[in-house]
Amino acid sequence: MRDPTGETVPRTRSGARSPAKEKTSASVAFPRRAPTPLRDGDVSRTSVVQRLVASRDEGSVVVISAPPGYGKSTILAQWADGDGRPFARLPLEQADNDPAVLLEGIVDALTGVVPLDPVVVQWAASPRPQFGRTVVPKLAASLASAPESFVVTFDDAHCLTEPESIGLLARVVEHVPAGSTVAIAGRTEPALPMARLRAGGGVLDIGLHDLAFDFEESRSLLLAAGADLDDEQLEAVVRSTEGWATGLYLAALAHIAGARAGVPEPFRGDDRLMGDYLRSEVLARHDEEEVEFLTRSASLDRMSGPLCDAVLERSGSAEMLERLAAGNHLIIPMDRHGEWYRYHHLFAELLTHELDRRQAGEHARVLLRASDWYEANGPIGSAVEYAKEAGDVARVAALVARAAQPLMVSGRAATIQGWATWLDDRGCDDAAFAVSASWLNALTGHPADAAYWAEVAGRRNVAGSLPDGTESIDAWLGALAVALCLHGVKQARDDAVQALETLSAGSPWRPAVGAVLGLVHVALGEPDAADLAFREAEDVAAARGVIGAQIQSLGGRASLAIDRQDWEEASRLTHQACALVEELRMEGFLTSLAAGATAARVAVHEGDPQRARRCLAQVEPARPLLSTALPHVAVHDLTQFAKAYLALGDLAGAEQAVDEAEVIIARSADLAGLADEVAKLHDRLATARREIPGVSLSPAELRVLPLLATHFSFREIGERLFVSQNTVKTQAISIYRKLGVSSRSAAIERARALEIIPAGTVEVVPPG
Numbered sequence: 001m002r003d004p005t006g007e008t009v010p011r012t013r014s015g016a017r018s019p020a021k022e023k024t025s026a027s028v029a030f031p032r033r034a035p036t037p038l039r040d041g042d043v044s045r046t047s048v049v050q051r052l053v054a055s056r057d058e059g060s061v062v063v064i065s066a067p068p069g070y071g072k073s074t075i076l077a078q079w080a081d082g083d084g085r086p087f088a089r090l091p092l093e094q095a096d097n098d099p100a101v102l103l104e105g106i107v108d109a110l111t112g113v114v115p116l117d118p119v120v121v122q123w124a125a126s127p128r129p130q131f132g133r134t135v136v137p138k139l140a141a142s143l144a145s146a147p148e149s150f151v152v153t154f155d156d157a158h159c160l161t162e163p164e165s166i167g168l169l170a171r172v173v174e175h176v177p178a179g180s181t182v183a184i185a186g187r188t189e190p191a192l193p194m195a196r197l198r199a200g201g202g203v204l205d206i207g208l209h210d211l212a213f214d215f216e217e218s219r220s221l222l223l224a225a226g227a228d229l230d231d232e233q234l235e236a237v238v239r240s241t242e243g244w245a246t247g248l249y250l251a252a253l254a255h256i257a258g259a260r261a262g263v264p265e266p267f268r269g270d271d272r273l274m275g276d277y278l279r280s281e282v283l284a285r286h287d288e289e290e291v292e293f294l295t296r297s298a299s300l301d302r303m304s305g306p307l308c309d310a311v312l313e314r315s316g317s318a319e320m321l322e323r324l325a326a327g328n329h330l331i332i333p334m335d336r337h338g339e340w341y342r343y344h345h346l347f348a349e350l351l352t353h354e355l356d357r358r359q360a361g362e363h364a365r366v367l368l369r370a371s372d373w374y375e376a377n378g379p380i381g382s383a384v385e386y387a388k389e390a391g392d393v394a395r396v397a398a399l400v401a402r403a404a405q406p407l408m409v410s411g412r413a414a415t416i417q418g419w420a421t422w423l424d425d426r427g428c429d430d431a432a433f434a435v436s437a438s439w440l441n442a443l444t445g446h447p448a449d450a451a452y453w454a455e456v457a458g459r460r461n462v463a464g465s466l467p468d469g470t471e472s473i474d475a476w477l478g479a480l481a482v483a484l485c486l487h488g489v490k491q492a493r494d495d496a497v498q499a500l501e502t503l504s505a506g507s508p509w510r511p512a513v514g515a516v517l518g519l520v521h522v523a524l525g526e527p528d529a530a531d532l533a534f535r536e537a538e539d540v541a542a543a544r545g546v547i548g549a550q551i552q553s554l555g556g557r558a559s560l561a562i563d564r565q566d567w568e569e570a571s572r573l574t575h576q577a578c579a580l581v582e583e584l585r586m587e588g589f590l591t592s593l594a595a596g597a598t599a600a601r602v603a604v605h606e607g608d609p610q611r612a613r614r615c616l617a618q619v620e621p622a623r624p625l626l627s628t629a630l631p632h633v634a635v636h637d638l639t640q641f642a643k644a645y646l647a648l649g650d651l652a653g654a655e656q657a658v659d660e661a662e663v664i665i666a667r668s669a670d671l672a673g674l675a676d677e678v679a680k681l682h683d684r685l686a687t688a689r690r691e692i693p694g695v696s697l698s699p700a701e702l703r704v705l706p707l708l709a710t711h712f713s714f715r716e717i718g719e720r721l722f723v724s725q726n727t728v729k730t731q732a733i734s735i736y737r738k739l740g741v742s743s744r745s746a747a748i749e750r751a752r753a754l755e756i757i758p759a760g761t762v763e764v765v766p767p768g
Contacts, residue, residue, distance in 0.1 A: 212243025
């Protein structure tokens with residue numbers, strides 16, 4: 001499927017559209033999440049549906065597994081229509097291999113079915129929902145504590161192949177309570193811990209044998225299709241198709257065509273008849289205009305009137321789709337309004353082969369015109385996927401270069417990484433794309449990959465203007481050099497000035513470069529210039545919806561205000577920054593770290609250490625993103641963390657932040673005043689090592705602590721923090737000791753009492 005971004009047109013709490021999303025989301029709605037609706041003529045599958053309705057008594061998990069064409073989606077629709085419990089239905093797509101997209105889809109499907117934790121609802125309503133691991137346990141808790149039984153179904157589960165998305169699905173499965181049901185339908189058995197689930201007796205398996213049409217169901221299907229066979233003919237058809245729903249439908253059409261010609265022949269369902277029959281009989285039922293429409297539009301994974309008009313270079317496509325769907329069950333409506341349709345996948349495949357036979361090369365041309373349409377109408381992810389299918393590497397690179405920055409700020413890193421891998425596998429060395437890939441890897445804490453793509457970008461030239469209207473690739477390369485601080489902060493200052501002069505007025509890189517320029521001035525001991533750079537970057541970022549740069553600039557300004565002891569100004573700035581972080585759910589972004597650390601410093605100054613700890617705990621999970629990829633950013637933010645921990649009397653936390661900063665300094669070019677600041681902090685710590693009352697948790701322990709309040713085991717916590725199970729256990733024991741407790745549950749209770757973590761988090765299930 002071709003929408004890996006999961007883009008929507010979200011709104012803020014006030015109802016206003018997010019500026020950044022406004023520019024990149026779809027201006028045309030299509031039912032990405034719409035399950036297959038029931039339609040007139042569908043045969044009632046009473047026996048299977050009755051088993052599914054009774055599934056609440058047989059187990060909490062239903063697995064429906066069968067090859068294509070056995071009516072899995074129709075069964076789910078009939079079940080939803082006949083079961084008294086509320087249904088949450090989510091058709092899965094390849095896009096859902098980005099866990100951020102999958103999580104957003106799950107929350108959207110469950111809304112109105114299960115009372116969700118307000119934090120989960122708030123997260124889903126955010127203009128920039130990213131894959132927040134703090135949201136997953138709250139979602140799991142909402143499922144486990146639902147007051148009424150419900151059903152949640154996942155169709156086309158075979159689309160999920162990435163471990164993180166499969167793990168997210170497993171979390172949902174594991175937390176559906178007794179009396180409720182989760183159903184997973186697909187061509188193959190889902191990649192979940194099925195052996196363990198079956199061992200517990202909680203799985204109802206519906207397979208090919210259960211889905212095959214019996215004699216009477218086959219008769220009903222054939223009659224609905226217009227074929228009235230006697231018992232002998234019907235028995236032969238059922239035997240030859242083995243109850244395969246699509247085969248039965250094709251048999252009905254074959255019988256009708258044969259009767260019309262006066263020589264009815266039985267349909268056997270073998271490969272030759274499938275292809276030859278569809279070509280000679282199904283297409284023969286249509287005039288040439290309809291055949292051309294069918295074969296050319298089969299290249300699209302979903303169709304609407306406007307899309308087909310543009311891609312097929314014709315008019316009247318909406319009426320054509322409605323007319324064709326009315327007489328052919330292989331053309332499937334995707335909504336109840338007759339706007340979007342798709343072909344049965346076998347029908348689409350055969351039509352595409354027919355198109356290749358009739359017009360060689362037209363399939364690729366249709367794909368590229370579809371890419372053009374989605375580029376103009378959105379979502380941009382669909383434009384990328386159609387260009388990928390057409391094999392146009394240059395176009396994919398150009399589209400990704402345009403889409404990368406908006407998608408980065410919406411938390412779709414996994415999607416962009418997938419595109420980068422696809423392009424790299426094909427030897428793409430497009431400079432504009434490489435700049436975007438380097439930025440992405442720098443912001444997600446992958447310095448080696450950031451350096452690799454920077455090197456790729458530097459060895460290519462680009463003729464013509466860039467996606468943001470900038471006239472020369474040199475401006476983009478200069479902006480990247482500023483971000484990566486490739487030649488030290490003095491050169492970064494010159495590079496930034498040059499980049500800001502040459503980047504187009506509407507370039508999304510401008511506010512990012514401006515925010516980093518502020519940090520460069522800080523490093524060079526130029527606070528007034530730094531404040532001016534931050535102010536300008538903040539204004540541009542707010543106007544363009546580049547919220548990460550806006551938050552980063554506010555955090556930088558707050559640190560400067562603290563340096564000059566203007567605590568009132570620092571409080572105002574951190575309040576504004578943290579409000580954006582909270583509203584837009586950007587706690588997991590690197591650009592939010594300085595805001596969280598300076599907010600903690602302000603809280604200590606205002607006599608509220610509990611609030612300070614909460615500020616730090618809120619952004620601590622993003623600390624691992626600080627790396628040598630963005631050395632000046634990382635060292636600046638780490639010094640803010642160190643000062644916050646010192647203000648709390650937490651020497652261990654301060655020491656770890658200083659140690660991390662020293663490692664980055666040792667591996668980076670000249671960082672001037674930032675290195676001096678870290679040296680001063682090191683000396684200050686050397687003279688301050690004494691016992692200080694209160695709780696002193698290290699940053700690593702603060703990252704573990706919120707996850708102790710979830711259902712995650714130590715192994716699962718380690719997987720999410722990219723450390724070993726033993727490391728998590730060691731840190732947990734240290735937390736217990738510092739909090740003066742002896743168990744995981746007691747540690748959570750104590751942490752809540754101290755307001756280190758918020759009340760109302762999930763109760764612990766596994767012992768630790």
